[in-house]
Amino acid sequence: MLKIRPIKIRDSVIVLCCVMFFNLYTAYSQKTIKDSLYQKIASFKLKPNYQKDTLYINSLYTYGKAYGFYNLDSLNSLANETIELSKTINFAKGEAKGYIILGNYYSETGKKELAIENYSKAKAIAEANRYIDVTLLSKSSLATAYTYNDEYAKGLKEYLGGIEIAKQHNDEATLAILYINITVIYSLQNEYKQCIHFLTKAMELNKRTGNERLTAVTLINLAATYIDNNELEKASEKIDEGLPLLEKLELQDWLTYAYELKANIFLKQDKASKALKWFQKSEVIHQDIAQTRYKISLYNGMSKTYLQLRDYKKTEAYALKALTLSTDLNVLDERDEILKTLYELKKETNQALAALEYLEAYKAISDTINEKNNQKELKILKSNLEFDQEKERYILENEKVAAKQRLYFYGALLVIIAFSIIIYILKRNNRTQNILNRKLTIKTKQLQNKERHLVNSNHTKTKLFAIIAHDLRGPINSFKSMFDLFTNKQISDAEFIELAPTMGESIDSIAFTLNNLLSWGQTQMNDIITEPEHTNISDLINQNNALLSKMAEKKSISFENKVTESALTWSGKNQISIVIRNLTSNALKFTPEHGKITFGAIDKLNHWEFYIKDTGVGLTKEALDKIFSTKETFTTYGTNNEKGTGLGLVLCKEMIEKNNGSIWAESTINVGTSFYFTLPKAS
Template sequence: MFYTIIWYRPPLFVLLLLFCIIPIGNLPAQTSEKDSLYQQIQAYQKIKNYQKDTAYINLLYTYGRKLSYYNLDSLLIISNSSIKLSKSIGYKSGEIQGLINLGSYYSEIGEQDNAIAKFHTAKEMAEQSQDLELAFRSKNLLAIEYEYKDEYAKALNEYLEGIELAKTSKNNTWLTTFYVNTSHLYSVQEDYEQSIFFLIKATEINKQGNDDKITAMTLANLTASYIEINDLNNATKSVDESITILEKLNYTEWLTFAYELKADIYLKQQKHDEALQWFMKSEKIHVDIEQPRYKIPLYTGISKAYIGLKNYSLAKTYAENSLAIAEQLNILDNQQQNLQLLYDINKTTNNTTGALHYLEQLKKVSDTINENKNEKELRILKSTLKFDQEKERYLAENEQKVTRQKYYFYGALLAVMAALIIIFILKRNNKVQNRLNIELKKKEKHLNHANNTKSRLFSIIAHDLRGPISSFKSMFNLVGSGEISTEDFMSFTPQMSKDIDSISFTLNNLLSWGQTQMDGMVTNMEITNIKEIVDENISLLSKTAIQKSIVIHSKVEDSVLTWSDKNQISIVIRNLTSNALKFTPENGDIIIGATEKEKHWEIYVKDTGIGLSKEALNKLFKKDETFTTYGTNNEKGTGLGLVLCKEMIENNKGKIWVESTLNESTCFYFTVPKANSQIANS
């Protein structure tokens, strides 16, 4: 079972946010609390002019929150009815409640813009009427919708304002909610340690306030983060505590999620019988839940459990059910996951026709995902920049507020305190101000660096990516208008293929470098076989080598094992080899080898190229200066490759340098720790 908060709401967002409503005349048997609400509604409907009673409108709102999973159609009807009734009697709080429920309806059917509009209006009305509870709720829901649209800076702004308001009003319940949802912003960027920090902080507040329901929900969220970092021991402890509380409260809406988390832990431990038992407990509750999106991870998880038990018939049934819902909601990632399961099942059961069918569908979905991948990564990169800037801006403003508050406090004391105390306070204030100025200068430097990074990124995008893409567009327009023939167009395809390869290589470097600039790159050290990486990159670059009649020799043995991040080292070798190909004339040679040292391996990429001048050597590896030249066939790069290589090698506790003789050869060296040495130290 794999939960991603982008579409699965409960892990971090259902805190106090359930609004769906069942028709008044068709209420199924629920908990006594829900039955009591229903009975109260029936009692009000027997009273004359009950539509004008604010208590009745409030009851509809509360009733909808209790039954939010079960009937979206009724939610829409009752939301509009609440707004209409509230307007007729001038009841602002009722109108705000109706807008919140209506926004929740649009959110559940995937109309984010309409949801944002309703929540934004509700927030403004609540703030004007100084209704704190509704202001908290609408602000939180608005932030959640911004997250669904990857607008993290706007989401962060709402959460930080919510945290400040909750602290000022001493509302620990909503303070916890905003802490939990802020943790999700870090989870989106795969910063699970920071996410866990906020969740633990929220849990501590909950336990102090003895709010068992929110404690249980926060513990479930904490479990999901522990599972992401494969900390199954802590995941088990937190989910068991959550389940105990939820079962005691009979809070079935959240028990489904907690049960599935428990099953997910067993899946990771290859205990398929136990996993299936917990999945089935969740499925039993899901019978009364209308919202189909929540069934996708459940059915996928059950399918995996049955695969582990070699019951391929039931595994196929559940995977098909999950796939059908994912296709209905157009969730490509879940389609891909279930198509892969169905392909594996049919392949295992020797159903060649079925396997081929799902393989073809899998390829189509994967192609669609891959087409959008670079665009999505750039959008997240841009949003992350805004996120960091918004966070720093808030911290700076908050510190200035603290300073002003201290200033007012000290000013009041000046009127009643003696001269010596006044002098003492002034000196202390100066020290505080000096420290604040130092911190503000640091943050200003950080913000300037983020802005420079953004400007540099988009400058490269405009210069090195927009040009070739515009050329492609113009070429296709000429073909479409009939100004050139198909035969003429086909003659350009070899060059277009080179341009596409160049764009792909440039974009990968661009995204990787941008991630390092925002402190977002995580280095995952593991035992890495350098020969496998070298062979893989030689294969990837073979087309370019063949075009220039260059032979790439690998002298790396299987014994070259390092303790490093496999993906980062692959990027380094690919950049260095690509550079060697660029600056080596036709019929040249490139040698990739490794020399064993006492505690590390020294990897080198040597070419018989044009070499580098002393001026060029002095400019390499510098962050503040983009250096790039044209290759022997006029190849052009962004100048980021060697900067990226240096940062990645240093992340892997190594060094990188170059030796070159003009018009003869160039050799790049870098070191990485030996695998055996690092394991022994650990």
């Protein structure tokens, strides 16, 4: 699937800068304007005290934001000069603009946090001084940076804030740009209907403002959305409509993207030769602009194309180029596709070991990408957006009703009798409205109470689904992929048998996770009943150690059970067995090879205090504060990269408390961790 996010982010940083203040770019050749700006800057330097001239500072900013991507070192220099000169003469607006182009520099070089920091400085200055144009620019740039940093919720907030300001000030050009940029977040969630909705609104505004540049950008973004939605014919139409405008306006950065989209359409249609032609056109332009991050998508596409053409040497060369850039810039997007291409290349060229390495890397990076989703908060904000849309419709409907009421009122003024009747009606309506308002207040409180009840009721379901999606879907999909490869004879019987032990361990892990999920789900639904009986804890420890012996032998970890047969408790045997199994499994997970796990009991007045001590890596104070929390899921990888759900300790706490006991932990880093729990003595 084509990922349009990086290009749209580029639009937020560059297009918004260019269009908001200087639509003159749509009227002249970029090269002519670039030369003109450069000459203007040179002429300023001939004047005395030119550093204190705000026009000179503005010229630096204009040149940097419009042409800085041709030379990133030059962009960095222009940004710092703009900031320093503005500070010297207390030119706050110039300082804010300087931070924006400095943010652009860090964004283009992959330094996401520094980009966010500089855009935030620009926004703070602009808002404090009520510079509406710079506020809108900084908010859109900051939203772009947040999105690029996978902080989608923060990005969406900034976009919505910008849209609200643009509407208040009737800034249709900026509003169109924000509508284009906000579709980045929806495209990441595959919400193509929402993307098309906002892009269509942007096109309506572009027609009113007559902005050719934004029209071309919107058409290309629509094409990208249609490609992602597999509507290739519509995508091709939009590209063919937008390309002449891009070529006319000489928008080199957008031309590279349009050519790549055209190539990807042919690639999806298995027309590799035609796809290569368009990728090569994009590559030629990339040689003249310093936009390293966007070469990842280009090289990735070219490697896929050469793979279809069976030119394996160039396939590997371009894939490795893309992988190197992705790693250097710490960009995860498309890295999974690059690794998949390398895996397919090595498989087709019968390099089984290399193919397996790339397959494992592909699976690992896919899991990492999946873990970075911010679904929950995004859905909440999406609901807010839908509410705002509904509010707009409601306001429009109210305005229509109000217009009719005014018409009736003016007509009624012509006749005194009609006026008296209207007074009477208004009074009666007022009394009715008061009654309705009181009823509405009561209903609102009832709805709020029901909402709180529903939130609590759905908490368990949400957590179960989250864990199933995170910890069960991945391994199960891996099994499916492996069996598909075996069924399609893409791996041999011997290779499949070699993977059997690993699959067995994964199945054990899935079974353990499912048992915990079912047990925890029952406790949350109040369907589990604690049935206390005389329980021999030493026997339970021995039984669970036998079940976990294979895992212990694999890491050469020894068990020592110091709990005597006299340690009898009045508790639910099955529940306490679950607790011991989870705590022992946890100790095995975090204990390195040749370690030791000790089980013991301390005789107290009315209860037994049991402990499970390991010689593992230990836990930080911050981790100790989180491990039993029901508000968030806390999990880390073990010493052999074992995975957990973060649910086991929460389940232990609930089970122990249901048996009238308590549980806690003590730990020292690199020494070990001890888990303690108490249970009532048997009579």
